[in-house]
Amino acid sequence: MSVPLSVLDLSPLVSGDDGPADALRRTLDLARNAEQFGYHRYWVAEHHFTPGVASSQPALLLGQIAAVTDNIRLGSGAVQTGHQTALTIVEQFGLLDALYPGRFDLGIGRSGQAKNEVLREEAKHAEPQEERIVDGLLIPKPFSWAPIFASQRTALASSLLTLPGASSLPLNEVLDQIVALLAGPVGDGEGNEVTAVPGAGADLEVWLLGSSGGESARTAGARGLPFAANYHVAPAKVLEAADAYRESFVPSATLSAPRLMVSADVLVAEDDETARRLAAPFARWVHSIRTGFGAVPFPSIEEADGYAWTAEARALVADRVDTQFVGSPQTVAERLRTLQRVTGADELLITTIAHRHADRVRSYELLAKEWHG
Template structure:
């Protein structure tokens, strides 16, 4: 029996658009249709200062999606804990749960925490790695984000995402606060208590997301939480992340055994040739991310065809392009089953971007029909 399929949506703009409104309206349309196609969850991302991505405030966007859907689970992939307090996160998702009870996933990640800490963690768990194939699954060479983290643009963005002098809590500390506020009330030991309203008692499913076998994977395991590993952003580290999560897992009241979700970039069309043609702009889009300027509005096929690639620029995007699953419904479903088998995933999280919204929706529809047939 196939594992569930879920969706991660960035609300992408496309070339020629200067307003986020069309991208957000497309998200609402896609969510409605995804529910009809039989997808299990619909998650939205949190990205800031990214010209081609409109999903910057997950809780606000999820409220809009919840209002136009009926039963599909909704969540964040992921709330960046370095930019908010635990109370803000709990109140936002507590409000969503109060209005749409039992449907919300609170997915959180370390993005936005001190970059030096994240880079130190990456170096600690880094090992020399060449491209390899593991039981049919391509595991590429790792990509280093260090130059982007060190850029002046990143420093400017970081300065605007937090109060002057504020220091983000570590993952363990903010998780402690989130779990305490959800359980509520919270006391100081001297008889004083506060309660998050809304938030306390909210029926949220808490997830951690991670791109390596570092702190996020190990913390999710140690706390008995479900974990989502990135094959679409950091394909080189997906097996490491899955292994670290399972090795660290301790049963909790909410989860008796590990629950792993793995993400994948996907594009499906009626046949392989059509899919490859529609997929052409993806490399150019990834290149905009990897050069540190943030994702541009998704290019058209014609814009992609006119781009002059160098060996250096191709190398910059190779891991993402080579690990994107592109083709007919059967071709892509077979590749997803390989990903699921090799990682042992209990669920797959699919993200699809195309220049034309009709092609994007059709990709999700074709995949769902093939997967559930």
């Protein structure tokens, strides 16, 4: 029996677009369609200062999606803990749950600033890794985000995302606060109590997201929480992330056994050739991300055809391009089943981008029909 499929949406802008309003309206339309196609969840990302992405405030966007859908689970992929307090996160998602009870996943991830600190430490102990095939699944050479996180542009963005003098709490401390606020009144041991309203008692499914076998994977396991590993962002680290999560797992009141979701870049069309043509701009889009300036509006096929590639530029995006699942419904479903088998995923999170909205919607439709038979 096939595992569930879910959707991750960045609300991408496309070249020639009128702007974020169009991208957000397309998100609402895609969410309605995803529900009709039988997808299990619909998650939205949190990205800031990215010219080609309109999904910057997950809770606000999820409220709009909830208003135009009926039953599909909705969530964040992920709220970045370094940019707001635990109370703000709990109040936002508590409000959503109060209006649309029992439908929301609170997906949590570390902010870029916090990741940079951890990446520096992990890099000291990392073993060189070459591209390899594991039981049919491509595990490419890893890409290092450290230069981007250490750039002046990232520093500027971080200064605008945090209050002066503020610093990110460690992940475990943030989670302790979130769990306590969701559970009910929080006290100081001296008879004083405060309660998050809304928020306390909210029926939320808390997830952690991660791109390596580091802190997020280990914390999710140790706390007995579900975990989402990013094959689409960091394909080189997906098996490391899955193994670290399972090895760290301790049963909890939430889960008696590990629950793993794995993401994948996907584009489906009626046949392999059409799909490859529609996917042609993907490399140019990834290159804009990998050079540290943030994703550009997704290019058209004609713009992608005219892009002057160098060998260095191709190498910069090779891991993402080579691990995008592109083709007919049968071709892509087979590759996704390989991803599921090798990682042992209990669910797959599909992220698809195309220049024409109709092609994007059609990709999700074709995949769902093939996947569910």
